[in-house]
Amino acid sequence: MMQETMEKRANRTVGKSRQKDFFAVLLFFFLLPYTCSSVVRAGQEKTVETIVPVSGRTVRMQSGSDVRTMTEEAFLIGALAAVIPAEYEPEALKAQAVILRSSCVAGGHLEEAVLENGMTGAAQESISQSSVSAVEPRIIDSNSGFSYLDKAQRKRLWGEQADVLEERCREAVRASSGYVLEWQGAAVSAPFFRLSAGRTRSGTELFGQESDWCKSIVCPVDEAAEDFLQEKSMKTERFFGMLEAEGVSVEKDAPKLVLTRDSAGYVLNVRAGRSSIEGERFRQLFELPSSCFFLEEQGGKMVITTKGIGHGIGLDQYYANALAKQGASAEEILELFFPGLLKKTE
Known part of the structure; x- marks a missing residue:
């Protein structure tokens, strides 16, 4: 898919x-x-x-x-x-x-x-x-x-x-x-954006050849950032209710969500049956710091774990600062x- x-x-x-x-x-x-x-x-x-x-x-x-x-x-x-x-x-x-x-x-x-x-x-x-x-x-x-x-x-x-x-x-x-x-x-x-999930996203992969100038690069120091991993939880009933309010129909008996990701690990869309919601819209709906997220149901609650801060495309400010500390110039960054x-x- x-x-x-x-x-x-x-x-x-x-x-x-x-x-x-x-x-x-x-x-x-x-x-x-x-x-x-x-x-x-x-x-x-x-x-x-x-x-x-x-x-x-x-x-x-x-x-x-x-x-x-x-x-x-x-x-x-x-x-x-x-x-x-x-x-x-x-x-x-x-x-x-x-x-x-x-x-x-x-x-x-x-x-x-x-x-x-x-x-x-x-x-x-x-x-x-x-x-x-x-x-x-x-x-x-x-x-x-x-x-x-x-x-x-x-x-x-x-x-x-x-x-x-x-x-x-x-x-x-x-x-x-x-x-x-x-x-x-x-x-x-x-x-x-502020902090990647480990690498930046590819402009070509997301938007086609017209965005080939926006490259995907590995940002190895980002995982050590204080806010790299964040977690949010809510009652499962409320979670699915919010999705249904967005037009995502979820089967009551056996709710199943399928997450489609790009090569950098960011969620492109969340699908439930024939309905879906884009990853960035999901991020906004649940007020998440990043669209690189993972879902896990635990004891009547839905736990959402995120990596990084921001949409993940373009300049990673955190990594740029780390490179500058290592002596890189603005031109090199x-x-x-x-x-x-x-x-x-x-």
């Missing part, structure tokens, strides 16, 4: 634009529930900070009914802080910054800006919308697949270490300026996960 499923997926042909949009949705739909971040809400405190614009490009972000314009660098600092522990190694942070910048480019969110006052040095994080003359980029909103923490949120998150960690994020963005990930001449929205994609555009 698994081979048949994989063959069907491998034969699926997807255009470039559709593929890029899919990964943008993937980042938002699968990763956001497992981060501490959110797009800035309306009415939140706005903190003004000074940022030296390296690229000269801007990002427009919607907050409630307001739209703010900020420098690319200012946005990437807040986005970086939202999706990866700032305590991670500098080279791991730089690799993540490249991925975020690439997603901005792929999504059409960056645009060259010329300020009316001719300012080319220090710029504020929040720039008056009326002071910018540029072709409007696509606005980043809650559906764009990005997380962002403003200066006040970052201070609350980091506490006494705020100044140190702020500078780490700032330096990662500055040091990676101009670098993006490109495939066949176009920037890609490369996926990322990105080459491992996305071979041949790193490009300098400025």
Whole structure:
């Protein structure tokens, strides 16, 4: 069954634009529930900070009914802080910054800006919308697949270490300026997640040849992570009731679930008779940290054991940090996960 499923997926042909949009949705739909971040809400405190614009490009972000314009660098600092522990190694942070910048480019969110006052040095994080003359980029909103923490949120998150960690994020963005990930001449929205189940998933296996650039690699250190194995249990009756509410009909007399996995061990779908539910939807339904999970009924309870954290596709942040500790550069880390994609555009 698994081979048949994989063959069907491998034969699926997807255009470039559709593929890029899919990964943008993937980042938002699968990763956001497992981060501490959110797009800035309306009415939140706005903190003004000074940022030296390296690229000269801007990002427009919607907050409630307001739209703010900020420098690319200012946005990437807040986005970086939202999706990866700032305590991670500098080279791991730089690799993540490249991925975020690439997603901005792929999504059409960056645009060259010329300020009316001719300012080319220090710029504020929040720039008056009326002071910018540029072709409007696509606005980043809650559906764009990005997380962002403003200066006040970052201070609350980091506490006494705020100044140190702020500078780490700032330096990662500055040091990676101009670098993006490109495939066949176009920037890609490369996926990322926190911790694998032992290896990352294959883009080709899941989505076909259009995603051949997203490789499956072994991540040997992940099994030693503190949160690698997690367990959740509930009454069997409640478990099957939740599945039935999702349209998965389970035989009362002899309930049997069949799990189909990909080569990395992540669940593609859970089948009961003629009905089924996709692995990622199952993960969301039962609020699991990973779609690499195992089911076992014990004494009237269903025990769900998971491996790793996140969807398992793309950059494994935990392994990237381990590689950085061993001396790997951001370029080497990105080459491992996305071979041949790193490009300098400025």
